[in-house]
Amino acid sequence: MPPVAQYLWDWFWDIRRSQPAGFNGPTPITNSELMAWVSRTGHVVRPEEAAILIDMDGEFVGAGHPTISPA
Structure with missing residues (x-):
């Protein structure tokens, strides 16, 4: 993810x-959790940021990660 969008990773891990x-x-x-x-x-x-977060989560859940700690 480009550095300009690092905040989305930060938000994602905070929510997760x-x-x-x-x-x-x-x-x-x-x-509702979001x-x-x-x-x-x-x-x-913003709506597009919410959509990105939900998409990121879909990929995370679909990958079946055993832990939720960032790399």
Whole structure:
């Protein structure tokens, strides 16, 4: 990811940190969980940023990562 978009990785890992693991690996971030995170942090998230975060999470969940710590 380009350095200009590093904040998206930071946001993603901050949101993922509060996600419980399911029986089959990580559970997807829901819209309500994203809204709760926005409310808690005060970040202004544009629709395209929210879509990117949800897409990133889809890739993460689909890859079946056993842990949620950033590399």
